[in-house]
Each structure stands twice: as C-alpha cells, then as structure tokens.
Amino acid sequence: MEQLLQKILQDFRNTSSLHSGLNYDQIKSRLMPFTLDEPGGIDAVVKAIDAYLDTSVNTGHPGFLRAFWGPSEPASIVASLLTDVRNTTMHSFAVAPSATIIETEMIKAISDLAGFPGHGIFTTGGSNSNEMGFLCAREDALPGSSVNGLSGQNLRAFSSVEAHYSVDAAANMIGIGTDALIRIPCIDGKMDPQALNEAIIQEKQNGNLPFIILSTAGTTVRGSFDDLNAISEIAQKHGIWHHVDAAWGGAALFSNKHRNLLNGIEKADSFAFDAHKMIGSSMVCSAFLVHDESILSRTMSHTNRGDYLFDDPNKELSLGRISPQCGRRADALKLWFSWLEQGKKGLGERVNSCIDASKHLAHLVEEHPQLILVSFSFSNVCIRFTPHSNETIEQGNQRVRKVRNYLEDHAKCMVLDSILDNQLVIRFTASHPNVDKAATEEFLSNLIEANEKISL
Ligand SMILES: Cc1ncc(COP(=O)(O)O)c(C=O)c1O
Structure with a gap:
C-alpha cells in the first residue's frame, strides 16, 4: 500500500501536460495487459499506475476548461x-x-x-x-x-x-x-x-x-x-x-x-x-x-x-x-x-476566484476585435468569433468546432463547444483554482492563435 501510494504521490499536482495526444488503440496498448493468468504482483500494479497517469487527462492543468471540475482537493x-x-x-x-x-x-x-x-x-x-x-x-x-x-x-x-x-x-x-x-x-x-x-x-x-x-x-x-x-x-x-x-x-x-x-x-x-x-x-x-x-x-x-x-x-x-x-x-x-480544512470562508474564496477569473476573461473577450462575448454569467463565458464578411452562421459554427478541435489536438487546452440560441459557441468555465487570471490570458492567446491557424 505504501509503495503504491508513494508512486501516486510522485505525480500529485504534476501539471506539465494536459493529455497524452494518443488515440484509442495507442492508449489501449500502453495500458495492456488487462488480465494475467499468473500473479503480476506489485510490479504489475506499479506499471499500471504509470500507464494510467501517462494516458489520462490531467484535470489539474490550467488548460483543463472542458468540464465543471478539476483536480480534487487533497483533503477530499x-x-x-x-x-x-x-x-x-x-x-x-x-x-x-x-x-x-x-x-x-x-x-x-x-x-x-x-x-x-x-x-x-x-x-x-x-x-x-x-x-x-x-x-x-x-x-x-x-x-x-x-x-x-x-x-x-x-x-x-x-x-x-x-x-x-x-x-x-x-x-x-x-x-x-x-x-x-x-x-x-x-x-x-x-x-x-x-x-x-x-x-x-x-x-x-x-x-x-x-x-x-x-x-x-x-x-x-x-x-x-x-x-x-x-x-x-x-x-x-x-x-x-x-x-x-x-x-x-x-x-x-x-x-x-x-x-x-x-x-x-x-x-x-x-x-x-x-x-x-x-x-x-x-x-x-x-x-x-x-x-x-x-x-x-x-x-x-x-x-x-x-x-x-x-x-x-x-x-x-x-x-x-x-x-x-x-x-x-x-x-x-x-x-x-x-x-474542515478550508472552512466556509476558504471554499467561498475558491468560488470567488473562479468567478473572478471568468470575469477577467469576459472583459478581455469584449474588448477583442476578433471575438464576440455571447454571454457571461457565474463562471461561464460563451464566445463566438467575429464573422468574416459574408460568413454564414453555419460557417461560423464550423469555425468554432475547428478551433475547439485544434486546441484539443495540440494539447493547448480542452474546452467545450455547445449550442446557444442556435449557434455553436466556445463555452469556457473556470471551476478549479489553477484556472486563474493568467490561465485565462493564456487561453485567450491560444484561442486567437487557433482562429488564425485554422483560417489559413
Ligand atoms: C446544471 C446541471 N445539472 C446537472 C448536471 C449533472 O450532474 P452530474 O454530472 O453530477 O450527474 C450537470 C452536469 O454538468 C449540470 O450542468
């Protein structure tokens, strides 16, 4: 037990990479074997921990913006x-x-x-x-x-x-x-x-x-x-x-x-x-x-x-x-x-800091000529790109999807796109403290870069 926990703790809070970039088959072969006839002992489990850590999404990365959660609190x-x-x-x-x-x-x-x-x-x-x-x-x-x-x-x-x-x-x-x-x-x-x-x-x-x-x-x-x-x-x-x-x-x-x-x-x-x-x-x-x-x-x-x-x-x-x-x-x-560890006060500050980060992003989006702030509420910021001349809604939707995929494929960040008022939008949320104001600025510059790259 101690050896296995040590193994996990070595990687605890490592936020160097967001995801492995591997596809289904590659991940599967990295994880294998799934069953053994003879006991594999603790070494087999240690290898499996390594394989899991290497191939799973790192929700503690400041670019993990795709969901309503991030890395869990240590006490939890x-x-x-x-x-x-x-x-x-x-x-x-x-x-x-x-x-x-x-x-x-x-x-x-x-x-x-x-x-x-x-x-x-x-x-x-x-x-x-x-x-x-x-x-x-x-x-x-x-x-x-x-x-x-x-x-x-x-x-x-x-x-x-x-x-x-x-x-x-x-x-x-x-x-x-x-x-x-x-x-x-x-x-x-x-x-x-x-x-x-x-x-x-x-x-x-x-x-x-x-x-x-x-x-x-x-x-x-x-x-x-x-x-x-x-x-x-x-x-x-x-x-x-x-x-x-x-x-x-x-x-x-x-x-x-x-x-x-x-x-x-x-x-x-x-x-x-x-x-x-x-x-x-x-x-x-x-x-x-x-x-x-x-x-x-x-x-x-x-x-x-x-x-x-x-x-x-x-x-x-x-x-x-x-x-x-x-x-x-x-x-x-x-x-x-x-x-117990953080008190209501600490948990409340966690919420405040998520919302502050999103508010910061919402202001930056509002001021950016290439972006439209579709909505901002709580910690959710929904974004579209300023349409090119004669760009249809459908083409705008495709741009949102391509940008999202580009960001994810290049492991810059993972963010969701979703339909809002019949248009596809990028939905950003800050739901963990690693998504701070600096992370929102990084996200914004990645978004702009991706928009320029996919428009080529
Ligand atoms: C508004 C709302 N309700 C319910 C759920 C479902 O929660 P759970 O994933 O815990 O089942 C979600 C999930 O994101 C949600 O956004």
Whole structure:
C-alpha cells in the first residue's frame, strides 16, 4: 500500500501536460495487459499506475476548461481513501455509524446555507439528485404512487429549454417519458415565468397532471440562474413541487459575494447540489435536499418491507431507508474534510476566484476585435468569433468546432463547444483554482492563435 501510494504521490499536482495526444488503440496498448493468468504482483500494479497517469487527462492543468471540475482537493482525496480503507457502505447505521452521522451533519450544513431544515441524502450525482426530485414530486402529487404507480394519470414536468439533459433522463426513468417534459422558453437564459404559468394552465386544461417544475441555478452552457422567487410563487399557486437543479450554481452558497444568485432557493421543495464541481470534492459528492422530512421515506416506501438489512435496533437511523441505493459510498466525508480544512470562508474564496477569473476573461473577450462575448454569467463565458464578411452562421459554427478541435489536438487546452440560441459557441468555465487570471490570458492567446491557424 505504501509503495503504491508513494508512486501516486510522485505525480500529485504534476501539471506539465494536459493529455497524452494518443488515440484509442495507442492508449489501449500502453495500458495492456488487462488480465494475467499468473500473479503480476506489485510490479504489475506499479506499471499500471504509470500507464494510467501517462494516458489520462490531467484535470489539474490550467488548460483543463472542458468540464465543471478539476483536480480534487487533497483533503477530499484522503477522505475518499479513508472510506475505501474501511470499505464503508451506507445502507445501515449498524455498519456505518460514524459515516451516517457525518452524512446527516453534512446534509444539515448544506441545508443551513440554503435556508432548508436539514433533510436529504447523498446521491450518485446531480443527475440522480434531479431524478430524486422527480420521484419525490411524483409521490407528493400522487400519494402512494411509489406502491400503486401512476394510476393512469398523465404527469407533466416543466423545465427551461436550457436545463441540463438529466431532466430528460429523470422523465425517462420515472416512466413518464421525455415527451411529458415541457421545455419552457428562456429570456436571456432564464426560464420565462409567464410562459411557464401559461404552459401549466394549458396542460391542466388538457386533462394532464402538472407535478414538478425544475428550475436551474447555474445552467450548463450559459451559467444563468432562473428567478427562483418567481418560479416558487407559480409552483405554490398551482400546488406543484418546485425542484432546483443547483448542481453547478449551488457552489455560490459558500460565497458571501455571490450567494444572492440563489435568492429564493429556500422557498423550493427540494434542490440538487454537487460538491464535486466548483467546490472541489472528488467524484462523486452530490446531495439532494428536501423541506418535507417525511417525503423521502414515503417515496422509498419499498424499504418498509422489513428487509434484513434494516432489521436492527437503530433502523430508523439507517440512511438506506431513504435512498434508492443499497450499497452506497460514504461520499459525505469528502465534503466534510475539505470543509474542515478550508472552512466556509476558504471554499467561498475558491468560488470567488473562479468567478473572478471568468470575469477577467469576459472583459478581455469584449474588448477583442476578433471575438464576440455571447454571454457571461457565474463562471461561464460563451464566445463566438467575429464573422468574416459574408460568413454564414453555419460557417461560423464550423469555425468554432475547428478551433475547439485544434486546441484539443495540440494539447493547448480542452474546452467545450455547445449550442446557444442556435449557434455553436466556445463555452469556457473556470471551476478549479489553477484556472486563474493568467490561465485565462493564456487561453485567450491560444484561442486567437487557433482562429488564425485554422483560417489559413
Ligand atoms: C446544471 C446541471 N445539472 C446537472 C448536471 C449533472 O450532474 P452530474 O454530472 O453530477 O450527474 C450537470 C452536469 O454538468 C449540470 O450542468
């Protein structure tokens, strides 16, 4: 164990190269062999560590801008290892007493930041937390549906057109199908509350049962925040569950400077929060928070069956009773350790520095003649190139794609492109501290260079 950890620590925080530049077959042959008949011993594992480090993307590189995360916080990595050492699984208090208490306290701590009472569960990620929102909303609209099913009702869900695709996944998985998800248009990236209200009225008139509004706090492409106060008001008026997908923007809960982005979250029925994004916990560390203490046990009523797992004197404390999972990692420790080490203050500063870096880039883009700032919100900066004369939108899209590929192929940086208002844009986000102001300047000069190179 010591030898293997030493091996990993040698490379810890090495940010010299972003990726190997190798293709699938080359990576595969570098990783081989995958199985051995005879024991390979520790040497085989050491070689495998080298091969993995050489061929995996280095998310700590300042050019890793493609996703909402980067390298995880050291304290969080150690927490993850610690849970592996004990091999804790969360289903019952009997086998996970300390981890149960830690998870319960972390749920309360996140809830406190949001003005929630302190109930919820850690999940497998933001997608799963959104699905949990759907499940709870279904049980709330149709009490007993966890046992009786949908009873012939046509349920309808509502989210903005810019909401994450996991909302479709949730509609799919709870059995109502993606057509039952009504996508509401946005104004400047925010769900239009009036259009939402009208759509709900229309669906009711059609004889359908609106059961959830999912608003987004920090959209995936634009980083915008829906008006949570206005949407809560509509939800309350129609008696519909309001779930907030704060998987990305929930990090603002830690920042005194940016907390106002989440104004109104306290009025929602539930929300999703990912600590493995801007907060820097290692994958995965995601929580689903609710107002109503009883909704999770009602929604997970299948766990009432007196299963052997919960048949212990402390079964009321067993978190397996309110989770769809049986075996479950003790993910809450990852947030706990980072929180202990850095405090709310340090985690908030982490958020502030990401947003500051993005703001710096947004200003530079605005002033650059070859670039157009399509949008800037939270830590997301969306960029197009100033069109050449007679350049069509489609040609502009191709330019964005070519530039993105050029940057990635030349290992300058990894950045996403995405459709926004029917146009392909470069989507930049700063989600880890290595993406500082200097890194944004480097990104900008790489972007300009790539634009000139591919235009040749
Ligand atoms: C707004 C939003 N919600 C949910 C998710 C899904 O989160 P996860 O990857 O943890 O499932 C994402 C992922 O980027 C996201 O941007």
